[in-house]
Amino acid sequence: MRVVVPVSGSDPKTRLADVLDADERLAFTEAMLGDVVETLAAAGHAPEVVATAAVDCPAPVTVDERPLDPLINGLLADAAGALAVVMADLPLLSGDAVERLFAPDADVVLAPGLGGGTNAFVCRHPDFRVDYHGASIRDHRRIAREIGADLVEVDSRRLATDIDEPADLAEVLLHSDGRAADWLVDAGVELAFEDGRVGVTRN
Ligand SMILES: Nc1nc2c(ncn2[C@@H]2O[C@H](COP(=O)(O)OP(=O)(O)OP(=O)(O)O)[C@@H](O)[C@H]2O)c(=O)[nH]1
Numbered sequence: 001m002r003v004v005v006p007v008s009g010s011d012p013k014t015r016l017a018d019v020l021d022a023d024e025r026l027a028f029t030e031a032m033l034g035d036v037v038e039t040l041a042a043a044g045h046a047p048e049v050v051a052t053a054a055v056d057c058p059a060p061v062t063v064d065e066r067p068l069d070p071l072i073n074g075l076l077a078d079a080a081g082a083l084a085v086v087m088a089d090l091p092l093l094s095g096d097a098v099e100r101l102f103a104p105d106a107d108v109v110l111a112p113g114l115g116g117g118t119n120a121f122v123c124r125h126p127d128f129r130v131d132y133h134g135a136s137i138r139d140h141r142r143i144a145r146e147i148g149a150d151l152v153e154v155d156s157r158r159l160a161t162d163i164d165e166p167a168d169l170a171e172v173l174l175h176s177d178g179r180a181a182d183w184l185v186d187a188g189v190e191l192a193f194e195d196g197r198v199g200v201t202r203n
């Protein structure tokens with residue numbers, strides 16, 4: 001199965017700007033991307049990275065400047081068979097979570113993200129298309145229903161944990177020991193405890 005990892009290589013992760021400057025956000029994006037493609041490869045897949053600008057990572061990279069929806073919908077329209085899309089900001093991804101994503105033999109398999117996004121999908125239906133942003137999981141359920149596809153959702157915390165906001169960085173420090181976690185430690189990002197909820201601080 002074709003497995004695509006889309007990544008923004010141009011001013012990525014703007015919602016982390018309070019903690020990381022622009023160069024750091026690109027470097028951290030590459031670290032998360034490295035975790036994702038290594039986990040996919042270790043699980044027996046051959047991930048292809050599609051980036052808006054050149055990125056450094058241990059997998060083949062194609063540069064394609066199209067925004068997310070036209071990019072993925074173009075890939076879906078051209079797909080000869082099944083297509084999987086796994087986002088690049090999932091540094092907690094594990095082999096077990098990857099196995100659970102690929103296990104169901106459904107037309108459409110969706111992995112919801114915290115906050116309403118769609119962190120990964122597998123598509124075996126010719127008419128499925130994406131509509132990312134703005135609680136996209138609801139749109140993707142609706143689209144699957146409208147085309148009569150059978151749909152399975154994967155309930156996995158490791159697939160659901162996308163890193164969007166500074167508080168999400170705590171999840172990386174708490175639950176991963178990969179490239180992204182190492183990068184944060186080297187950058188001086190540490191856990192901070194306030195109001196009973198864990199966050200991060202930078203020294
Ligand atoms: N190829 C490609 N990937 C994208 C694009 N926009 C976002 N992505 C990737 O899609 C995933 C989800 O992206 P978002 O979290 O919505 O965007 P982001 O740029 O990472 O972060 P923000 O600037 O904070 O919204 C991440 O893996 C991004 O790198 C795009 O236009 N093209």
Ligand SMILES: C[C@H](OP(=O)(O)O)C(=O)O
Pocket residue numbers: 068113115116117118119131132133134135136137162164
């Ligand atoms: C691409 C987008 O990511 P989010 O901004 O929700 O992390 C989505 O999954 O719809």
